[in-house]
Amino acid sequence: MTTADQSPRVAVVGAAGWAGSRHARAFAKAGADVTHLVEKDERAASLAQELGAQMVPSVQELHSDDLDLVVVALPTTVQPAICADLLNRGFRVLTEKPVAADAEGAAIMAAASGAGSRLMVGYTLHHHPAVALLSQWVRDNDVIAVNVRSVAYKENIDSWRADPKEGGVAVVNGIHAIELVSSWFEGAPKVLATSASSSLYGSHVPEHVLSMLQFPSGVVFSLQSYWSPWQEPQGLNQGDWSLTIDVLAAGGRMVWSNESLHIWDRDGGHQEKNFAPSDLFLRQAEAALRFCAGEKPPVTFAQALRATEIADALRSTAAHGAREVRAP
Structure with a gap:
């Protein structure tokens, strides 16, 4: 876990996309140490160099002892399975809205360990x-x-x-x-x-x-x-x-x-x-860092599920x- 004098350590999944790159830069600006960018190709290479982050091809390369938060910014149909895997492996997760595209995806999230306590859903409003x-x-x-x-x-x-x-x-x-x-x-x-x-x-x-x-x-x-x-x-x-x-x-x-x-x-x-x-992404990043420190997330899984x-x-x-x- 992060010590008192250490910046929160954050990984961003889908960092090459519009939302993912906004998340990565926002967390860096908010004072986090963006340590990992998850992308299957070299699209995020320049962003990784800008932030001093390591590029990895899969979330399986991430380890919960090395990170305080994983941000998932992928197409809605892809996010539930990845977020559920991260939650089941003990990570704290911020996922892009919505929590799922449909009831089937929502069920995958609902079954994950810690969905009610270690998940923040990114509704920027x-x-x-x-x-x-x-x-x-x-x-x-x-x-x-x-x-x-x-x-x-x-x-x-x-x-x-x-x-x-x-x-x-x-x-x-x-x-x-x-x-x-x-x-x-x-x-x-x-x-x-x-x-x-x-x-x-x-x-x-x-x-x-x-x-x-x-x-x-x-x-x-x-x-x-x-x-x-x-x-x-x-x-x-x-x-x-x-x-x-x-x-x-x-x-x-x-x-x-x-x-x-x-x-x-x-x-x-x-x-x-x-x-x-x-800058709603920056404000959200600041709230997510407080979530890492133990605050209740502004939008919980239950609240996001209702919207879905x-x-x-x-x-x-x-x-x-x-x-x-x-x-x-």
Whole structure:
């Protein structure tokens, strides 16, 4: 284990990918010692040289006594088996969201040793400074409806994103909002209706999803999530993801849009708060290092599993044209 004067030791699996490289640099910036990058070829060689890390071809080359955390940033269908193996071998793990693409993958994770105690799921929205304020406002108000628009800029939909097993945009991008909103309300939401389209890029997966759900409390949750070939002027993650969450309550309204937060009360009063652009990967890395030190992770396996179950219900509704499907 790390001593008091030793930096936490971190390995990154899938370091050559967009998310993996962001994780690796973020942990280094947060003060960790990124000791290993796991890649099957030389794609991460320059990053390994930059960080002073050793490249290894497989997670089997990693040993739990030498590491405090393993970060897994791979396609969703691949992650469950690798994370389960790492957990069963005693590692502490941060996995990219979602916890799985479907119920089968989630079952693999659920059966792993330590899934409830040594696993943190990387939902970056929880690390934005607006979320603590928004979440408290939701707890303090009688919410009627939540409306979300989540748009991720992509030049093309190819590689693993174009694999139908990955679930399309609702699982890859919309799941962020599904997880956050479902963390505010109890019970399994009913999926009232879902529409999906693949007309923007012509891939074999849903590229645009529009869905309406209702929680047992009566709160209605509408979600529009799509990949866009047009980059918007503002957004999270260095401008490639535009997110708006509009919460309507009996006593007022709160709208979080990228780096701004607006609050209206019933008598017409208005407050606005603007944030400096946040490196959500860096904030998440800092939280993960606290997780290594014993803190509870911001998103646990159980919380992430609930989001995956809701996304499964959305996919089922869109695929079969069913109505009023209740998430497990």
